[in-house]
Amino acid sequence: MTGAFPHSLPTPGPICGFPCATDTVTVAPTTGQERVITANRQTSWAFADAFVAEEDALRWARDRAREAGLPSVSPGTGAALRLLAAAAGAKAVAEIGTGTGVSGVYLLQGMRADGVLTTVDQEPERQQFAREAFRAAGFAANRARFIPGRALDVLPRLADGGYDLVFCDGDRLESLDYLAESLRLLRPGGLVCFEGVFADGRTVDSAAQPGEVLRVRELLRTVRESQELLPSLLPVGDGLLCAVRRG
Numbered sequence: 001m002t003g004a005f006p007h008s009l010p011t012p013g014p015i016c017g018f019p020c021a022t023d024t025v026t027v028a029p030t031t032g033q034e035r036v037i038t039a040n041r042q043t044s045w046a047f048a049d050a051f052v053a054e055e056d057a058l059r060w061a062r063d064r065a066r067e068a069g070l071p072s073v074s075p076g077t078g079a080a081l082r083l084l085a086a087a088a089g090a091k092a093v094a095e096i097g098t099g100t101g102v103s104g105v106y107l108l109q110g111m112r113a114d115g116v117l118t119t120v121d122q123e124p125e126r127q128q129f130a131r132e133a134f135r136a137a138g139f140a141a142n143r144a145r146f147i148p149g150r151a152l153d154v155l156p157r158l159a160d161g162g163y164d165l166v167f168c169d170g171d172r173l174e175s176l177d178y179l180a181e182s183l184r185l186l187r188p189g190g191l192v193c194f195e196g197v198f199a200d201g202r203t204v205d206s207a208a209q210p211g212e213v214l215r216v217r218e219l220l221r222t223v224r225e226s227q228e229l230l231p232s233l234l235p236v237g238d239g240l241l242c243a244v245r246r247g
């Protein structure tokens with residue numbers, strides 16, 4: 001991760017606690033005890049992320065993603081999603097960005113036994129891999145509804161307040177639209193989660209960043225300031241932003 005979070009951050013202001021386009025970031029040289037703490041923290045993060053062993057179906061889906069050059073959620077992120085789905089007693093989950101099904105398997109594992117995962121991806125051939133992964137993981141075909149198409153075309157067709165959890169892992173440039181749609185889709189007390197909000201460290205990096213990173217920063221600010229949401233940014237994988245829609 002770029003920078004030595006949180007030492008590299010400017011004093012959090014009322015709007016953002018991470019660099020805006022104009023913020024400067026001074027990375028303090030790490031010496032002695034501080035360097036030990038930083039190294040330990042990174043080792044601890046790696047340990048936490050690898051804490052959950054993955055079964056064959058997940059490894060198979062992950063291999064298909066790797067072959068396609070596609071990122072998948074890390075084991076730590078998958079385990080967090082599974083935990084959240086289980087804690088929420090999720091019966092209806094919507095996913096943006098099926099990929100080859102890694103996150104979908106974790107979500108299904110956490111959901112109620114009669115729950116249905118509605119998963120959207122603009123690449124139907126990836127959804128075929130996910131379908132196989134779900135079957136290999138032991139889920140009946142009726143546990144997942146695959147919808148091919150662009151997220152912003154599909155989401156408006158899904159039912160208002162009909163979902164316990166919405167997981168967003170599609171196009172970062174569309175993050176704010178996904179948030180607006182999620183607020184409509186979630187029941188009160190439901191959860192929205194965004195994968196990859198660290199953007200490989202670029203979110204807290206003061207160097208010039210592409211539009212997708214600026215959009216992620218906007219998402220973080222919006223979620224943090226929303227009166228409708230109770231947020232938490234989980235430092236698993238590439239950063240999992242989660243928020244509960246207040247009842």
Ligand SMILES: C[S@@+](CC[C@H](N)C(=O)[O-])C[C@H]1O[C@@H](n2cnc3c(N)ncnc32)[C@H](O)[C@@H]1O
Nearest residue numbers: 072073097099102103121122150151169170171
């Ligand atoms: C990072 S991958 C998802 C990985 C998956 N969640 C997992 O962990 O296995 C992102 C997926 O989003 C899909 N995607 C990107 N932009 C999209 C959009 N606008 N609408 C629907 N799907 C989109 C891509 O085709 C890709 O399969």
